[in-house]
Amino acid sequence: MNYIGEHLLPGKLGHLFILLSLIASLAASVSYFLSVQSKSLEQQQSWKKLARIFFFTEVLSVFCIFGILFYIISNHYFEYKYAWQHSSKSLEPKYLLSCFWEGQEGSFLLWSVWHCVLGSIFIWKEKVWEGPVMTVVSFAQFLLATMLVGIPFLNMGSNPFLLLRNSGVLDNAPVFHDMAGGFRQDYLSMITDGNDLNPLLQNYWMVIHPPVLFLGFASTIIPFAFAISGLWTKKFGAWTKAALPWALFSTAIFGTGIMMGAAWAYESLNFGGYWAWDPVENASLVPWLISVAGLHTLVIYRHTGNALRTTFLFFILSFIFVLYSTYLTRSGDLQDTSVHAFTGEGITKWHLRIFLLAFLVPSLGLFFQRYKKIPFIAKEEEASSREFWMFIGSLVIFLSAMLIITMTSVPVFNKIAGLFTGKEKTFTPIALGEDAAYSYNQIQIFVAIILGLLTATGMYLKYKATGAPFLKKLLLPLVIGTIAGIAIVYFGDVDYREKTAGYMVAIWIALVAAVFSLVANASYLFTGLKGSMKRAGGAISHVGFATLLIGILISSSKKEVLSYNTTGIFMDFGKDSKEKSGENLTLIKNIKTDMGKFFVTYSKDSTHPQKPLWFYHLAFEAKDGKDSFVLSPNAFVNYKNQEGLMANPDAKHYWNYDIFTYITSLPDPSKNADTATFKTVQSKVGDTVFYSKGFAVVEDVASFKNIPNVPLSANDSASVATLKIFSKTGSIFTGKPILINKDGAAFPQTDTLAAESLVFQLQKVDGKNIELGIKESASIMQYVTLKAYKFPFINLVWLGTLIMVAGIFISMFYRRQQGRRTTGNLKVIRKQQEPSEVVS
Amino acid sequence: MKKIHIALLILVISGIVAMSFFIKDLTTQETFTSAKERGEKYVVVKVKLDKATPIEYDAVKNPNQTVFYAMDAEGLRQKVVYNNAKITDMERSEGLDLNGYMRDGYFECNKIQTKCPSKYKDDMKAAEKNLPSATTTTQY
Numbered sequence: 001m002n003y004i005g006e007h008l009l010p011g012k013l014g015h016l017f018i019l020l021s022l023i024a025s026l027a028a029s030v031s032y033f034l035s036v037q038s039k040s041l042e043q044q045q046s047w048k049k050l051a052r053i054f055f056f057t058e059v060l061s062v063f064c065i066f067g068i069l070f071y072i073i074s075n076h077y078f079e080y081k082y083a084w085q086h087s088s089k090s091l092e093p094k095y096l097l098s099c100f101w102e103g104q105e106g107s108f109l110l111w112s113v114w115h116c117v118l119g120s121i122f123i124w125k126e127k128v129w130e131g132p133v134m135t136v137v138s139f140a141q142f143l144l145a146t147m148l149v150g151i152p153f154l155n156m157g158s159n160p161f162l163l164l165r166n167s168g169v170l171d172n173a174p175v176f177h178d179m180a181g182g183f184r185q186d187y188l189s190m191i192t193d194g195n196d197l198n199p200l201l202q203n204y205w206m207v208i209h210p211p212v213l214f215l216g217f218a219s220t221i222i223p224f225a226f227a228i229s230g231l232w233t234k235k236f237g238a239w240t241k242a243a244l245p246w247a248l249f250s251t252a253i254f255g256t257g258i259m260m261g262a263a264w265a266y267e268s269l270n271f272g273g274y275w276a277w278d279p280v281e282n283a284s285l286v287p288w289l290i291s292v293a294g295l296h297t298l299v300i301y302r303h304t305g306n307a308l309r310t311t312f313l314f315f316i317l318s319f320i321f322v323l324y325s326t327y328l329t330r331s332g333d334l335q336d337t338s339v340h341a342f343t344g345e346g347i348t349k350w351h352l353r354i355f356l357l358a359f360l361v362p363s364l365g366l367f368f369q370r371y372k373k374i375p376f377i378a379k380e381e382e383a384s385s386r387e388f389w390m391f392i393g394s395l396v397i398f399l400s401a402m403l404i405i406t407m408t409s410v411p412v413f414n415k416i417a418g419l420f421t422g423k424e425k426t427f428t429p430i431a432l433g434e435d436a437a438y439s440y441n442q443i444q445i446f447v448a449i450i451l452g453l454l455t456a457t458g459m460y461l462k463y464k465a466t467g468a469p470f471l472k473k474l475l476l477p478l479v480i481g482t483i484a485g486i487a488i489v490y491f492g493d494v495d496y497r498e499k500t501a502g503y504m505v506a507i508w509i510a511l512v513a514a515v516f517s518l519v520a521n522a523s524y525l526f527t528g529l530k531g532s533m534k535r536a537g538g539a540i541s542h543v544g545f546a547t548l549l550i551g552i553l554i555s556s557s558k559k560e561v562l563s564y565n566t567t568g569i570f571m572d573f574g575k576d577s578k579e580k581s582g583e584n585l586t587l588i589k590n591i592k593t594d595m596g597k598f599f600v601t602y603s604k605d606s607t608h609p610q611k612p613l614w615f616y617h618l619a620f621e622a623k624d625g626k627d628s629f630v631l632s633p634n635a636f637v638n639y640k641n642q643e644g645l646m647a648n649p650d651a652k653h654y655w656n657y658d659i660f661t662y663i664t665s666l667p668d669p670s671k672n673a674d675t676a677t678f679k680t681v682q683s684k685v686g687d688t689v690f691y692s693k694g695f696a697v698v699e700d701v702a703s704f705k706n707i708p709n710v711p712l713s714a715n716d717s718a719s720v721a722t723l724k725i726f727s728k729t730g731s732i733f734t735g736k737p738i739l740i741n742k743d744g745a746a747f748p749q750t751d752t753l754a755a756e757s758l759v760f761q762l763q764k765v766d767g768k769n770i771e772l773g774i775k776e777s778a779s780i781m782q783y784v785t786l787k788a789y790k791f792p793f794i795n796l797v798w799l800g801t802l803i804m805v806a807g808i809f810i811s812m813f814y815r816r817q818q819g820r821r822t823t824g825n826l827k828v829i830r831k832q833q834e835p836s837e838v839v840s
Numbered sequence: 841m842k843k844i845h846i847a848l849l850i851l852v853i854s855g856i857v858a859m860s861f862f863i864k865d866l867t868t869q870e871t872f873t874s875a876k877e878r879g880e881k882y883v884v885v886k887v888k889l890d891k892a893t894p895i896e897y898d899a900v901k902n903p904n905q906t907v908f909y910a911m912d913a914e915g916l917r918q919k920v921v922y923n924n925a926k927i928t929d930m931e932r933s934e935g936l937d938l939n940g941y942m943r944d945g946y947f948e949c950n951k952i953q954t955k956c957p958s959k960y961k962d963d964m965k966a967a968e969k970n971l972p973s974a975t976t977t978t979q980y
Binding site: 380383388391392396403410428435438443582585586645646647665667 | 843847
């Protein structure tokens with residue numbers, strides 16, 4: 001049967017290319033495998049030729065799949081489930097690409113595309129290692145292709161070209177069916193628009209962050225494949241020179257991708273920050289940390305011949321943990337603990353587990369089988385040598401990664417333990433404690449201290465052994481760094497008292513260490529390298545790392561909550577002080593509200609022309625009158641039949657801090673606007689004041705000197721009026737509006753009686769005579785509830801990342817150049833450059 | 841013993857110390873009844889929201905308190921006080937993980953993990969609602 005308006009050709013072509021890519025990638029891995037295993041050079045060459053044909057067929061197919069899927073999405077062919085599920089006609093063109101990575105299929109496709117790009121560059125540039133490395137890459141491509149084939153009866157993979165009418169979504173919708181139960185021929189005319197992209201992903205970071213992060217994920221396969229090649233061909237040390245620039249590239253891109261994710265989280269999620277130790281974040285951080293560790297051990301090996309075994313292990317584990325992270329974040333097993341883990345829809349848990357095991361078992365098996373044969377240096381490193389401390393640093397990074405992934409894997413442990421417990425419950429599932437972020441921080445702060453100190457001193461050490469004169473160069477940076485660090489702690493008032501004193505001291509030490517590291521590495525650029533930019537990559541990336549560390553430490557420990565609630569808690573003077581005041585503050589429209597160092601007025605709201613996206617204009621005025629600005633956090637309200645709101649924060653950026661706010665709650669928008677104003681009534685204690693639905697008796701007026709969260713000086717005063725409100729319905733309420741006289745100005749704090757739609761304001765107090773403002777609102781008033789924070793020096797986090805990445809890229813270009821030069825003068829430098837040959 | 845072995849030993853020990861700090865912070869998943877037995881201990885209780893009782897949240901009165909009722913795995917209904925703004929998609933949730941303390945007569949929590957809303961599966965369900973059929977189901 002033909003259905004009206006369907007475009008079936010792209011889907012058929014797409015499916016064809018999926019099958020082609022599956023077969024071609026399998027053929028490419030087999031051919032490449034045989035090209036390595038063949039004895040004769042002739043056979044090797046012919047297998048390699050064949051493998052290249054297969055690989056480029058694969059590349060072509062993957063690009064066609066990508067192109068066809070984009071064509072479907074951008075033409076709004078909603079007969080395809082992927083387009084219908086992830087896009088809509090109102091979606092801005094710039095977000096059409098983001099639709100790709102919203103779904104499982106698209107993001108695996110993206111991964112596959114990057115493998116193709118990297119593989120093609122590899123074939124072009126690295127002739128020597130093509131065979132074994134491309135075997136691994138092609139095999140990974142084969143496994144990725146199985147994710148897309150979509151063979152329903154095997155429950156294997158999920159085809160992105162699935163038609164909506166075959167997906168089951170429409171099955172329960174009788175309107176699409178004719179009398180016989182089949183689909184109506186014109187069913188497509190009733191599907192006018194798609195389901196749209198998740199509003200949280202409608203952010204420019206979501207256009208750029210996933211491709212970069214996936215390039216990071218994908219690129220870890222190259223160092224991994226190099227390591228496997230070394231083990232496989234038993235040329236244990238020879239791969240390291242070619243692998244170093246690739247490892248640097250991978251680390252730089254991967255790091256950029258992670259921090260772009262942090263920037264996205266900061267700008268459009270409501271973590272209240274850029275990092276929350278969320279499992280999804282941890283899952284990408286851990287393989288990156290391992291690849292950083294591997295990078296350092298690789299450099300050690302290149303210079304001294306030590307640490308080859310560790311390098312093998314780290315590069316293997318880095319990729320294995322990319323796969324483990326993929327399993328964690330996409331299988332749905334993390335659902336309980338993460339704000340944004342994917343469910344197991346589309347691609348099954350077992351498929352992801354097999355993907356992991358297909359690499360884990362052979363690679364670690366090969367590693368342990370060959371372990372004894374990997375050359376090593378029996379002689380011990382000098383304690384004054386650079387390689388010794390670099391190695392320690394790498395181990396610390398690795399250990400830190402292992403601790404993070406262990407903590408992240410708690411749901412997995414529960415799952416595994418659950419397998420062994422029968423009906424009688426012997427095992428109670430575990431969960432992270434009260435302050436999960438602190439669980440991480442209290443451990444990682446010590447990692448920060450060690451890494452700060454190691455990066456500060458490491459550059460001043462020499463390979464093999466360091467003489468005393470060289471160490472003397474460290475003296476000046478040490479003195480300057482320590483003094484500067486202590487000054488920042490002291491004058492910057494870095495007092496983090498929410499946890500233990502030991503933790504605060506640890507933050508201080510970490511900060512001093514980070515500042516020391518910054519000063520030491522910056523001055524090393526001049527004293528150690530004499531300003532030679534080419535070789536400065538290491539020092540520059542350490543400057544970046546130190547800056548990042550300083551940014552993290554200051555912005556987290558000095559983060560201030562501006563929206564400490566004063567209106568809600570104000571009424572409960574009797575409450576015991578250990579009650580934590582909340583971070584949510586409600587702003588009633590057009591009422592100036594006291595918020596930390598600011599007065600904030602919720603002045604108006606506006607809406608997006610095409611979407612149910614509302615912007616709330618909040619006018620901030622600093623109390624000292626020096627600053628005023630408007631922030632417009634926004635929220636999707638009742639988006640696409642989904643109840644509730646999805647809020648995006650807004651921030652005001654200064655060079656040294658950000659003011660950051662987001663909406664946490666809104667009144668039901670269907671209610672009418674509040675147009676009522678305050679009516680002022682003169683009264684005194686004992687008087688009765690009437691309103692439309694009852695009356696209020698002024699019971700008492702009292703002044704006091706202490707209010708929680710508001711520091712009052714000797715000249716300031718505060719008064720509270722106690723009102724007993726008798727409504728017509730017979731209910732009796734109490735109201736306590738407050739008037740604060742502070743620095744010669746009066747700040748009335750309203751009290752609201754939502755049940756009666758009443759707002760009281762104490763406007764003036766003169767002994768027992770008062771002026772009372774009464775506002776009656778025909779509807780529930782308009783308000784927004786928000787949280788607001790101040791993040792000092794958050795820019796250091798971004799700046800540090802940029803410098804670090806730039807440094808790694810400089811190293812990469814230097815190492816590539818070095819690689820080219822050494823092939824020219826192979827014989828001369830051979831002895832230094834290929835230490836493994838000497839050792840083994 | 842080589843220096844590196846000493847360093848390794850120190851690292852392993854500090855790793856174990858770090859893990860023990862972490863394990864000390866770990867808590868367990870309980871039901872309301874077993875949470876009560878644990879007294880003042882911080883626990884996690886997996887519950888389902890009692891959708892029959894409305895969620896009490898008045899942002900104007902106190903934006904930092906949400907009160908609702910929930911049933912745990914054993915079906916016990918309990919009052920829950922959440923010291924924060926109401927989670928916006930709470931009504932749609934299939935399950936809630938309450939993190940907090942069992943108090944006298946109510947469960948006080950400072951962290952809630954909601955299961956499913958805005959994740960893909962539910963997006964599909966919500967999306968199905970957007971199909972024209974949602975308004976014409978009476979045809980059946």
